[in-house]
Amino acid sequence: FPVLTVQTAPFEDQRPGTNGLRRKTAVFEGKKNYLQNYIQSVLSSIDLRDRQGCTMVVGCDGRYFSRAATEVIVQMAAANGIGRLVIGHNGLLSTPAVSCIIRKIKAIGGIILTASHNPGGPGGDFGIKFNVANGGPSPDTVMERIYQVSRTLEEYAICPDLRIDLSRLGRQEFDLENKFKPFRVEIVDSVDVYLQLLKNIFDFNAIKSLLTGPDQLKIHIDAMNGVMGPYVRRILCDELGAPANSAVNCVPLEDFGGRPPEPNLTYATSLVDAMKGGDFGFGAAFDADGDRYMILGENGFFVNPSDSVAIMAANLSTIPYFRQLGVKGFARSMATSTALDRVAKAMKLSLYETPTGWRYFGNLMDSGRCSLCGEESFGTGSDHIREKDGLWSVLVWLSIMAARKQGVEQIVREHWAKFGRNYFCRFDYEGLDPRAAFYLMKDLESVIADKAFTSQKFAVGDHIYSVERADNFEYIDPVDGTVARNQGLRIVFTDASRLVFRLSGSGAGTGATIRIYAESCERDPERHNRETQVVLGPLIAIALKISNVHERTGRRGPNIIT
Numbered sequence: 001f002p003v004l005t006v007q008t009a010p011f012e013d014q015r016p017g018t019n020g021l022r023r024k025t026a027v028f029e030g031k032k033n034y035l036q037n038y039i040q041s042v043l044s045s046i047d048l049r050d051r052q053g054c055t056m057v058v059g060c061d062g063r064y065f066s067r068a069a070t071e072v073i074v075q076m077a078a079a080n081g082i083g084r085l086v087i088g089h090n091g092l093l094s095t096p097a098v099s100c101i102i103r104k105i106k107a108i109g110g111i112i113l114t115a116s117h118n119p120g121g122p123g124g125d126f127g128i129k130f131n132v133a134n135g136g137p138s139p140d141t142v143m144e145r146i147y148q149v150s151r152t153l154e155e156y157a158i159c160p161d162l163r164i165d166l167s168r169l170g171r172q173e174f175d176l177e178n179k180f181k182p183f184r185v186e187i188v189d190s191v192d193v194y195l196q197l198l199k200n201i202f203d204f205n206a207i208k209s210l211l212t213g214p215d216q217l218k219i220h221i222d223a224m225n226g227v228m229g230p231y232v233r234r235i236l237c238d239e240l241g242a243p244a245n246s247a248v249n250c251v252p253l254e255d256f257g258g259r260p261p262e263p264n265l266t267y268a269t270s271l272v273d274a275m276k277g278g279d280f281g282f283g284a285a286f287d288a289d290g291d292r293y294m295i296l297g298e299n300g301f302f303v304n305p306s307d308s309v310a311i312m313a314a315n316l317s318t319i320p321y322f323r324q325l326g327v328k329g330f331a332r333s334m335a336t337s338t339a340l341d342r343v344a345k346a347m348k349l350s351l352y353e354t355p356t357g358w359r360y361f362g363n364l365m366d367s368g369r370c371s372l373c374g375e376e377s378f379g380t381g382s383d384h385i386r387e388k389d390g391l392w393s394v395l396v397w398l399s400i401m402a403a404r405k406q407g408v409e410q411i412v413r414e415h416w417a418k419f420g421r422n423y424f425c426r427f428d429y430e431g432l433d434p435r436a437a438f439y440l441m442k443d444l445e446s447v448i449a450d451k452a453f454t455s456q457k458f459a460v461g462d463h464i465y466s467v468e469r470a471d472n473f474e475y476i477d478p479v480d481g482t483v484a485r486n487q488g489l490r491i492v493f494t495d496a497s498r499l500v501f502r503l504s505g506s507g508a509g510t511g512a513t514i515r516i517y518a519e520s521c522e523r524d525p526e527r528h529n530r531e532t533q534v535v536l537g538p539l540i541a542i543a544l545k546i547s548n549v550h551e552r553t554g555r556r557g558p559n560i561i562t
Helices: 025-030 034-044 066-079 095-105 140-152 192-201 204-212 229-239 269-276 305-314 320-325 339-346 359-366 390-404 408-419 434-449 451-455 532-547 549-553
Strands: 004-007 021-024 055-060 084-092 109-113 125-131 155-158 170-174 183-188 219-222 282-286 293-297 329-333 350-354 372-375 379-382 421-432 457-460 463-472 489-493 498-503 512-522
Touching: 021 025, 025 034, 025 125, 034 066, 034 125, 034 140, 034 155, 055 066, 055 095, 066 084, 066 109, 066 155, 066 183, 084 095, 095 109, 095 125, 095 192, 095 390, 192 229, 192 320, 192 390, 204 229, 204 390, 219 229, 219 269, 229 390, 269 282, 269 293, 282 390, 293 390, 293 408, 305 329, 305 339, 305 372, 305 379, 305 390, 305 408, 305 421, 329 339, 329 359, 339 350, 339 408, 350 359, 359 372, 379 390, 390 408, 421 434, 421 532, 421 549, 434 451, 434 463, 434 489, 434 498, 434 512, 434 532, 434 549, 451 463, 457 532, 463 532, 498 532, 512 532, 512 549, 532 549
Parallel strands: 055 084, 055 109, 084 183, 219 282, 329 350, 329 372
Antiparallel strands: 004 155, 021 125, 109 125, 170 183, 282 293, 372 379, 421 512, 457 463, 463 489, 489 498, 498 512
């Protein structure tokens, strides 16, 4: 096969965000060389000596344009000296499975075609994410290298005639001109390697007894027509014995059935409705690439993601993996509630507070400092891989239920009684004018940076909130000393309530997103049944007043409340 060098011109907007490069699908599909430029930038960011003959993993969440993009990646990887590609069957691999395979076969990295929970289809979003050799997302240094290459790129290398069959399991070899060794592509079962890893972590017999025994727990799992369908069917149904009708929306679709594959109360409405019927004791939904999840108990009892990671932390002894290896420490993103902190304190373990973005957990896990980490955006994971992991999280919950012989709501309420309840919510203002969003945050920072602000009191109804401290969060990595600045504005009050404001980096280039987080801890069990919005109403009123978000954006309210 001939290797061609194609002339191109750089694009100025290929700086990867929190989860790689996300744009409208039409940009990748319609702008000449936009996809090729970015793939070349990723490949060129790998040192030439490391690149020659190396192994890479490629997977996608099944969204529209993934097959065409996978073909281009194969053609360009071959032309750029990659020796072997390992690709999921029909191109499909969940993000946790990519991380798992990278680590198992010691690949140099992996390319994941996903825009996570963003909508799919021709009018939706597309994304390209590069994971490094530890199986985790690119650290800031690698993302900066990719961006710098993209700004000066003048040509890319490709083998345009090379074609692969993604539906045929096994090895395919190709001879390239001027290359001594053949280029190899291996199409692997999407689930196998990941399933073996899970079998080494969990007591599958205990979970199977829970799902099949005389007091069988009836579950309802929604794969939201993303990549998780084959994993749910194979692992929860075939291996763990859940009835086939426990799993719904398990066929991966290019547009995810016309809804955003986002596992929350706004978009996973069919799961919420099914759980409210009272027929099922446990429900879960996954996002498109399988790294995020939502848990619901009987009658639709919602488990807040910040509570979920704290409850997992308090019950890790129910899982063989942690009984054998011990628990080293915990980590959470700054915007995630402090529920995990109190568990860490009770267990006398370290708690690390990081910026948003899973890449910040990688160093902590690689250096043996951290066993479990989580984010408020429905992501939890451990040091078994270097990504958040939705199905792993579901199996943790099922393990806890099997060991404690309790339902979801009882487990959550007992946790609150012991540690206190963290009322927590997030307001998302999406699609904002980027300049307006930038200056809103800049002006808000000036307000909270004023010395007088730290002695300020806010009276809302019969509540008085006194500011204890306020800052722009900055993270110093305890492993390598790298500093991440401007990671979100936070205001902490004397009663430990918090407000956080963040300009999000996970959009698809269609405007900016400002997220506002409010949190308040209640220790009195008598006050654990209140509505979240009622409890946090005064804090939210303060947030709206000091930010002027509605006046400055022309919005009457947030797009999404979680």
